[in-house]
Amino acid sequence: MMRFELKALKGRQGLESLRVDAGDAEDAIRQASAQGYTVLSVRRSLSLEALVPRTSATLAVALFSQELVALLEAGLNLVEALETLAEKEERAEAEKVIRGLLSELYEGRSFSRALAAFPHVFPPLYIATVIASERTGDLPEAMSRYVAYQSQLDVVRKKLVSASVYPAVLLIVGGGVTLFLLGYVVPRFSHIYEDMGSQLPLLSRWLLSWGQLIESHGITALIVVVIALAVAAVLVREPAVRQRVAAQVWRLPAIGQRWRTYQLARFYRTLGMLLRGGTPIIPALTMTSGLLSAALQKRLVGAAAAIKEGRSISDAMEGNDLVTPVAVRMLRVGERTGRMGEMMERIATFHDDEVARWVDIFTRLFEPLLMAVIGIVIGIIVVLMYLPIFELAGSIQ
DSSP states (O other), X not given: OEEEEEEEEOTTSOEEEEEEEESSHHHHHHHHHHTTOEEEEEEEOOSHHHHSOOSSOSSOHHHHHHHHHHHHHTTOOHHHHHHHHHHHOOOHHHHHHHHHHHHHHHTTOOHHHHHHTOTTTSOHHHHHHHHHHHHHTOHHHHHHHHHHHHHHHHHHHHHHHHHHHHHHHHHHHHHHHHHHIIIIIHHHHHHHHTTTXXXXXXXXXXXXXXXXXXXXXXXXXXXXXXXXXXXXXXXXXXXXXXXXXXXXXXXXXXXXXXXXXXXHHHHHHHHHHHHHTTOOHHHHHXXXXXXXXXXXXXXXXXXXXXXXXXXXXXXXXXXXXOOOHHHHHHHHHHHHHTOHHHHHHHHHHHHHHHHHHHHHHHHHHHHHHHHHHHHHHHHHHHHHHHHXXXXXXXXXX
16 A cells, blocks of 8 residues: 555645555545545655555544444534544544544534545545435444444454464464574584585585585675565565566466455445445445456446446446356345345355355465475475484494
C-alpha cells in the first residue's frame, strides 16, 4: 500500500488536495472518483511517512463505529454522540479526527462529506455505506453492517495469518541455523582439514572451499546480502513487481485457484454489503475493484459494461469468469428472489469456509515436509563436515 497525493474538484468546493492510500495510481483515482471527485493530477507521495509503513491507524474505525452506534441507539443525536466520543478519547490523534468531524458538521455538511474530509482514516467503502444510510435515514444499521463486514474479514485474515506463523518460524529458525553453520562453523572446520587436501571426499572439499571463501570475503558477502535484501524490499513495493509475482503464483496448480477464490470471496462480501446498503451496482463495482488482482480487474470492467448493456449480474459475471460454479447458481437465486446483496454475502461465507479448510489441510501437510527439508539440509552440512573424521577413524581401525 502506497500513499498518493491528488488534486481534484468536487462540485462547487473548488480545487482540493487529497491523500489516498492505494495499491497504485489507478486505484487512487478510483477511490477519489467513488467519493465524487474529478481527479486532475495524481502523484506518489515521497514523504518519509509514505516510505515507512504505519504501525497503527490514527483511529480504529471499527471500534469508533461500535461506540457511535451504541450512543445513537441510546437516544443521542449524531453531534452529541461525536462530542461524547471526543471527550472520552485519550489519544490525541483520534480526538483530532473526531473534532474534525464535528467541525464539518457544525458548518452544515453531511456526515458522509465530513468523513470524506479524512480519506486517510475512513476508507471509501465506509463512506459509501454512510452515503447509502443518509438516503434511508438509518445510520446505526448501516454502521452495524459495516462493523459486521469488517469483523468477518478479520476472522478470515486471522485464520490465514495464524496458519502461516508456524511455517514462517520454521523457515526463520532453519535458515538461521543453516547460515550459522555455513558462515561460522564451516570456516572453522576448513582450518582443521586444510592439510588433508585431495584426501577429503569431493562434497566435503566443496563445502570447505565455501568456508574458506566466506572467511576470506566475509565482509563483502555480508554487504552483498544486505544490498540484495534492500533491493528486494524496494522491488516488493513496486506494483509492477507485485503483479508479476502474483501472476506467477496464479499459475501454481492448487495455490493459484485458492488465491482466486479468496479474492472473489472478499469481492462478493464487499459488493453484497454495498448492495444491501442501497448502493447501485455500477458504483459498487467501481469501489470494490481494488480488492481484485490486475487480471480480474480487467474482467470486472467487462462485467460492468455488460451490466450497463442490460445483461443480468449473473450472466455478466459468468461471461467474464468472475464466478465459481457455486457462485453463479447463488447469484441466479438472488436475482429471482430480489435479495442479491444477501446472496453475495452467503457466497463469500461459503468460499471463506472452503479456503479456511484448504489452508488447514495444506498447513498440516506442509509443516512436516518443511521440517523434513530443513532437517535434511542441516544434516547434510553436519555430515559433510564430520565425514573426514569418520573416514579417518575407520582407517585407524
